[in-house]
Every structure is written in C-alpha cells, then in structure tokens.
Amino acid sequence: MRKFKWSNLYLILTFIVLYLPIGYLILYSFSEGERMTNYRGFTWRHYQELFADPRMIQIVLDTLIVALLSALIATIIGTLGALAINNTTRPSMRNTILSLNNILMVSPDVIIGASFLIFFTALRLPLGFTSVLLSHIAFSIPIVVLMVLPKLRELSGSLIDAARDIGASNVQVLKDVIIPFITPGIFAGFFMAMTYSLDDFAVTFFVTGNGFETLSVEIYARARQGISLEINALSGIMFLFALVLVVGYYFVQQGQSARKTKKRGVTR
Amino acid sequence: MTFNSVWYALLITAATLLVSYPAAYFLHYTKHKQLWLLLIIMPTWINLLLKAYAFIGILGKHGALNNLLGAMGMAPHQFLFTDAAFILVAAYIEIPFMILPIFNAIEELNEGLVNASKDLGASGWQTFTKVVFPLSLSGVKSGVQAVFIPSLSLFMLTRLIGGNRVITLGTAIEEHFLTTMNWGMGSTIGVVLIVAMVIIMLLTSERQHRKGRVIHRA
Amino acid sequence: MAAPIVELRHVFKNYGDTTVLQDIDISLEAGKFYTLLGPSGSGKTTILRAIAGFLSVSGGDVMIAGQRVNDIPANQRDVNTVFQDYALFPHMDVFDNVAYGLRIRKVDKPAIMTRVQDALHMVRLDNLGDRMISELSGGQQQRVAIARAIVLEPKVLLLDEPLSALDAKLRQDMQYELRDLQQRLGITFLFVTHDQEEALALSDEIFVMNDGQVQQSGTPVDIYDEPINHFVADFIGQSNIVTGRMIADYRVQFNGKTFDCADAGMRPNEPVEVVLRPEDLDVTDLEHGKVAVRVDTQLFRGDYYEIVAYDDAQNEWLIHSTNPASEDGLVGLYFDPEDIHVMRFGESEEDFDARLESYEEE
Numbered sequence: 112m113r114k115f116k117w118s119n120l121y122l123i124l125t126f127i128v129l130y131l132p133i134g135y136l137i138l139y140s141f142s143e144g145e146r147m148t149n150y151r152g153f154t155w156r157h158y159q160e161l162f163a164d165p166r167m168i169q170i171v172l173d174t175l176i177v178a179l180l181s182a183l184i185a186t187i188i189g190t191l192g193a194l195a196i197n198n199t200t201r202p203s204m205r206n207t208i209l210s211l212n213n214i215l216m217v218s219p220d221v222i223i224g225a226s227f228l229i230f231f232t233a234l235r236l237p238l239g240f241t242s243v244l245l246s247h248i249a250f251s252i253p254i255v256v257l258m259v260l261p262k263l264r265e266l267s268g269s270l271i272d273a274a275r276d277i278g279a280s281n282v283q284v285l286k287d288v289i290i291p292f293i294t295p296g297i298f299a300g301f302f303m304a305m306t307y308s309l310d311d312f313a314v315t316f317f318v319t320g321n322g323f324e325t326l327s328v329e330i331y332a333r334a335r336q337g338i339s340l341e342i343n344a345l346s347g348i349m350f351l352f353a354l355v356l357v358v359g360y361y362f363v364q365q366g367q368s369a370r371k372t373k374k375r376g377v378t379r
Numbered sequence: 380m381t382f383n384s385v386w387y388a389l390l391i392t393a394a395t396l397l398v399s400y401p402a403a404y405f406l407h408y409t410k411h412k413q414l415w416l417l418l419i420i421m422p423t424w425i426n427l428l429l430k431a432y433a434f435i436g437i438l439g440k441h442g443a444l445n446n447l448l449g450a451m452g453m454a455p456h457q458f459l460f461t462d463a464a465f466i467l468v469a470a471y472i473e474i475p476f477m478i479l480p481i482f483n484a485i486e487e488l489n490e491g492l493v494n495a496s497k498d499l500g501a502s503g504w505q506t507f508t509k510v511v512f513p514l515s516l517s518g519v520k521s522g523v524q525a526v527f528i529p530s531l532s533l534f535m536l537t538r539l540i541g542g543n544r545v546i547t548l549g550t551a552i553e554e555h556f557l558t559t560m561n562w563g564m565g566s567t568i569g570v571v572l573i574v575a576m577v578i579i580m581l582l583t584s585e586r587q588h589r590k591g592r593v594i595h596r597a
Numbered sequence: 598m599a600a601p602i603v604e605l606r607h608v609f610k611n612y613g614d615t616t617v618l619q620d621i622d623i624s625l626e627a628g629k630f631y632t633l634l635g636p637s638g639s640g641k642t643t644i645l646r647a648i649a650g651f652l653s654v655s656g657g658d659v660m661i662a663g664q665r666v667n668d669i670p671a672n673q674r675d676v677n678t679v680f681q682d683y684a685l686f687p688h689m690d691v692f693d694n695v696a697y698g699l700r701i702r703k704v705d706k707p708a709i710m711t712r713v714q715d716a717l718h719m720v721r722l723d724n725l726g727d728r729m730i731s732e733l734s735g736g737q738q739q740r741v742a743i744a745r746a747i748v749l750e751p752k753v754l755l756l757d758e759p760l761s762a763l764d765a766k767l768r769q770d771m772q773y774e775l776r777d778l779q780q781r782l783g784i785t786f787l788f789v790t791h792d793q794e795e796a797l798a799l800s801d802e803i804f805v806m807n808d809g810q811v812q813q814s815g816t817p818v819d820i821y822d823e824p825i826n827h828f829v830a831d832f833i834g835q836s837n838i839v840t841g842r843m844i845a846d847y848r849v850q851f852n853g854k855t856f857d858c859a860d861a862g863m864r865p866n867e868p869v870e871v872v873l874r875p876e877d878l879d880v881t882d883l884e885h886g887k888v889a890v891r892v893d894t895q896l897f898r899g900d901y902y903e904i905v906a907y908d909d910a911q912n913e914w915l916i917h918s919t920n921p922a923s924e925d926g927l928v929g930l931y932f933d934p935e936d937i938h939v940m941r942f943g944e945s946e947e948d949f950d951a952r953l954e955s956y957e958e959e
Binding site: 118119121122125126128129130131132133135136139146147148149217218219220221222225226228229306309310312313316317326327330331334335338342345346349350353354356357360 | 398401402404405406408409415417418419420421422423424425426427428429430431432433434435436437439441442443446471474475524525528529531532534535538539548549552553556557562565566569572573576580
C-alpha cells in the first residue's frame, strides 16, 4: 500500500510540474499589472484589449483558416496516398514509400522550413498565405497517411473479397466497405493535421513573408520584445479551447465504450 | 557548435527520460488510465511558444522562482538566459513525448510475464530490472528518438530562454537562412543535422513499428 | 447424368516456381454436397478461390453452368462464398449485411425486405436484423454469413472452412444444419475442410486433396473403405498400414504369412501396402488370431478401448476394441478377408477405378 502511495505522489508532482507554467500564464492574464511578476488583483482588461485588437483577431482567423484548409486538403491527399500504398503489391516499393514517409515525420522542422524556403524562392513563389498553406499541407500529408494506413491494414482481405463475391464493383467496394471502415482513421488524421498546423511555428516562421502571420509567429515576435499580458490572455483562451476539446473527446470515447459494453451485456 | 548542440540534446534527453520513465511506469498502474493519459497529452496542445513564454515569467529576475527563493532568504538570481534554463524548459516541453511511447510499451507488455517472474521467485525490483525494463526498451528508444532529434533544432527556445548564449544546430540554420542570408552555410549545417538525425534513427530503429508512437515537431 | 454446374478442366496454378494446383479435373453436379478435404497447403482453398474468381488460374478452364468464366471477375460470377472469418461488414447491421448484394443488384425495396427476411428465417435468425455484427455470437455470425450468400440465390455456394472457428458442440449442430440447408435449398454446396469426420458426415462426394492434386474422389464410404494410397488411408480415419506382397489374385502376404483377401488385378509378387482399420481388428486368443501381438498401452475412449500393440517385427498395431485386453499380455488379432484392403504404389485414380471394376464385375 505504501509503495502505491509513493507512486501516486510522484505522478501528482509530475502533473503539477506539467501544468504549473500553464496555470502561471493564465493566472497573470487576470493580473492588474503589466508584467508577469507580483500579482496585482483581478481584471478582465487584458482579455478586453485582446478582443479589441483587430490585428490579433485577423491573425487568429488566418491561423484557423490555414489549419482547416491545410488539414482538409492533406486529409484528402493523404487518404488517397494511403489507399495507393496499401494497393502496392511489391513489398520493396511499399517499404520505400513508407520509409520516405517516416523520414518526413521525424525530420526537424528547421530542415523542412529551410527546404521550403529554398523551394518557394526557386519557384519565385511570393511568400505569404499560399506558401504557408502549401508547406502546412506538405507536412500534414505524412501524418494523415500514418493515421489511415493502420486502419487499412486492419481491413481484412476477405471483407473486400466478400463484397466482390456479393457483386460489388470496385467503386462500390471503395464506397460501401473501405471508406466506412477507415473513417475513424481519416478523422484522426484530419484532427492531427489540424493540431500540427495550429501548433507549428518553425516551418511557418521560415516561409511566411512580411504580410502574413500566424499565431505562433506573432507570439514569438511579441515574446522576444518582452512580457505582454495580452499574450497571457490569449493563452488563457487557447487553454480553454484545448480543455473543451479534451473533455469532449474523453466523454465521446467514454460514451462509446459504455454503450458498447451495455449492448454486449444485453446480448449475453 | 555541433558538439555543443549534441551535448545539450543529450542532456535534455537524459533529463526527460529520468522524469518520464517512472511517470509512465506508475501511470500503467493507475485507475482511469485514459483520463490521466489525456492529461499528459493536453499540455502538448498548448502552443509551444506559450509554454516557453510562461518560463520567461517564471525564471525572470523578478519571477516566481526568485520570489520563492527570496521568501526562503536567498538573494535573487537571473535564471533566464542560462544553459540550465534552456535544458529545463526543453525537457519540460519534451516530457509528454517521452512518457507516451514508454507508457505504450509497458501497456503492451503481457501482465502474465510479470506474474510468471514473481511466480518464479523474483522480487518486485528483480522483476522490474529483468523483465519489465528490458521489454519496455522499445518504448524508451522511440521516446529518445522523439526527443533527441527536435532537441537538436529547437531554435526558438534558445532565442527566448537561452538568450543568445546557447547556439544549437537549429539556431545556426535559422540565423544563416533568415538573418545573414548565407543559404549555403545554412544548408551545410542542415546536412549535418540530417546526418545526426539518421544516426539517431539507426541507433534507435526497430524492426517492428510500434503503434501509438508519437512523433512530433517542436 | 446432368450437365455439370461447375467444371474445372486441367486447371493449373503456380506462383513463380511454386505449383499450388496441378492438373485439377473436377466436375460438380447440381444439387449435391461436395467437399474438398485435405491438410492445410494442399490447395483446397485455392480451388475455391479459383471458382469464386478471387484468383486467376495459370492454365486450364474454369466453367460455371457450361460457360468459361476464367476472365469473368468475382462480382459477376453466379457463385457466392461463405468465408472462413465470415467477413461480415462491421459497420452494417445484420439486415444491411444480408441486403447488401440485393441493393447492388438494384432489387426494389419490398422485394429486398421479403428476401432478406426469408434468408434470415432460413438460417433461423428471425428478429435479429437490427443487431450489429459485434453483438452476435460466433455461431450467429456464421449464420449471417450464410444468409448473406444464399439470399442471392447462387447456383453454387462455396464454403471455406466455415465451421473451423466454432467450438466442438456448436460445430456438430452446424453440420446438421448445413446438410439440412443444402437439401432444402437444393443448390450445390462446395465445402472446404481439413476435418475428415466433418467431410465424411456431410458430403455426397469428397475430393481428397494433397500437394495440389486430387488424390481420390468418391462417396465417403468408397473413400473410407477403399483408399487409393497411403496418404488417403492415413488422412481419412485411422489405419494400420503394413507393407506386403501380392502373391496372386485374392492372396496377399504380410508379416511373413499369406492371407486371403478381396483384392485382385495386380501383377504376381507385386509389392503393395495393406490397410487394416483399427475397428476391423478383433482381439482374441493366440490360437484363433491371425497375427500375434503384445499389448503395450490401452486407453478407454468411452465407446471403445484404444489399444496399441506390437508384433514380433515391431510393427505398431492400433486396435479399437469394445472389450479391454490384458495389459502386457500376448493376444491374437483376427480379421476377415474383406477387412484387408490392398493398395498398389503410385496407382492413378483412373487405373484404380478400372481395376476395381474389372474384378468386381466377375
């Protein structure tokens, strides 16, 4: 029993350390002062300033648009890519593609960012919204492929055989069997791609020009100039956003498994 | 600079591993595992720069840490812009990415093996060193891979937390591409970084790919 | 004889240098229950997949209802398959699984309704239409898989080891049901299994497969009583197989003695193998026995005793006896001339059939 308690203590400490900086940030977003030292009493002022800042709102909107669009396009391309990889019969070919995919996944983003900078400059493509969007799509595709492929592998060959045996054409097999089966993977891929895009700083930092900014780049620019409690207010909102997503996700999952066990209980 | 960068990345990885392994191990034995796991993952959804920014406040000359030390009667000290601060913040950011693969590896481990080991007379510690740890090494390797490579290239942290004292490969690349516009030099350092990455991947590579491995960009 | 519903003519299949089917000639009549029986890797599932259209053969003709179908894809062939792992669509409920093929064929809604209900009734799954697949037991999933195939009214139903995932009791129940279903539907079943008891119990005709070849085909009784070679004798049921010599017609020599037998049509002094089924051997005293053996072990199997004994030449004899023998005792084994079955080495099925006919007519 004693050992059990120690382990819990360790875990709780780890969590405190993990959440302390975030809590600290949010706490000071309500501080009457201008610096992240010496808490000075409660205020909503920084939030009000944030919402009254049209430049900030534009940046948030741009960030969301890039995230949604890049995730959507990457999901389509990535899913088609995963289908194609799954259809390659030669194992050597398939492994090569998968290795290339994995290399993209682990490459440091400075490398990806610098490569895209060189690439866009060589193409004489102006840096801005398009370059950011294109690079986000590019680094999201391998993520989608990685999320969709395992679902495709789970899909047993006999399931497809069965559909064909019953008379389904290739299109019908894809539409009625494959796509419904891999939908969870597609959603997971879309979700991950969006998270990566929202979170990305390094790649965007390299390929964004002067006119276009995402949240990460803006935060970096402001943080380099020093403390601004408007950023704290922003982090408060972003934390809330993440929290809602996590809680929602958790309850959806719990609900699903609860329903499953309940139904099973009825049949047995 | 290359040596320094690798050295820092090693320190960061070691610090992360030291904190993460016990956490992942204990996590395996908690109830409501999924909830705890989500709590581990959630900080990774907070923008990296916001977390770094928080530490500017905490470690600053008048920040929370100095206030705490002051209350204990110690003189204020500038923690920000030191090597230690850089390593601390980097490790903080990477912890979830180390915990997850180790946790997955321990989860995949057949509980029957632990029982078998105890049945054969091994103590809890012996079971851990002879059975659990060797079998979770695959997760450790994935974690090291997921932490070490980004640690080589964290340029925004070196700028925000390390001041300009710490220069990693990533910082150098960023500087050559975006400040001095010496793309040739930047690309050369990029190649060094890629080579380092390949070496790490070879060292930590495994035949079978683990599901649930988390690879991230920092 | 009616025109065959399915016919394979000289069918070959190889992957690179590996031959998985060699010169398969099979012909299935309408309305019968056929079984492809063989160990794993013998090519039985390959034949099934060739008929269903999941793999193209390397040579020969695959005919369905008199039409060559080598180049017709699976979704246009008038045969349906029940898969080993059932292959039910996990994202559809029972009704939608069964209705899927009808919807593809653009059958109108009321007709789908009645046909799916009929099919579910046929496999005794009425009222389970709205269940999800994950909520069904293994036996129920099995039935859905069958319903999904028969709802399309195929001329031939192909069953790929459909019972292998079920436990022993359920398996037996399903054997009766399958046989009953086949008779009610009146269509041809081609059943793949590695379980010889299942094959003997269910089939009108069995094809015994090994190494990509049909070793022997015939009714269960024919195959059990008159196996063509060592493989078939060993694979179907239990056997004592000893080498011997054919002295003359109806006279065979083994274990140093000559016995009367019921086989003929071989060369004098031809080396042969002799099969004696364990249940045909009676334990008696040394005087009345034809072969003297020493009992080694004896296991009670419920309805019989399984006795392992050795003769002087250290040949092992397996005996199924209703009465126990004294352990470590010397006993005699008695058998009738017609219990002896003589097999020639390397005889083809055609020659075997011709030889049997030649002396059975006399």
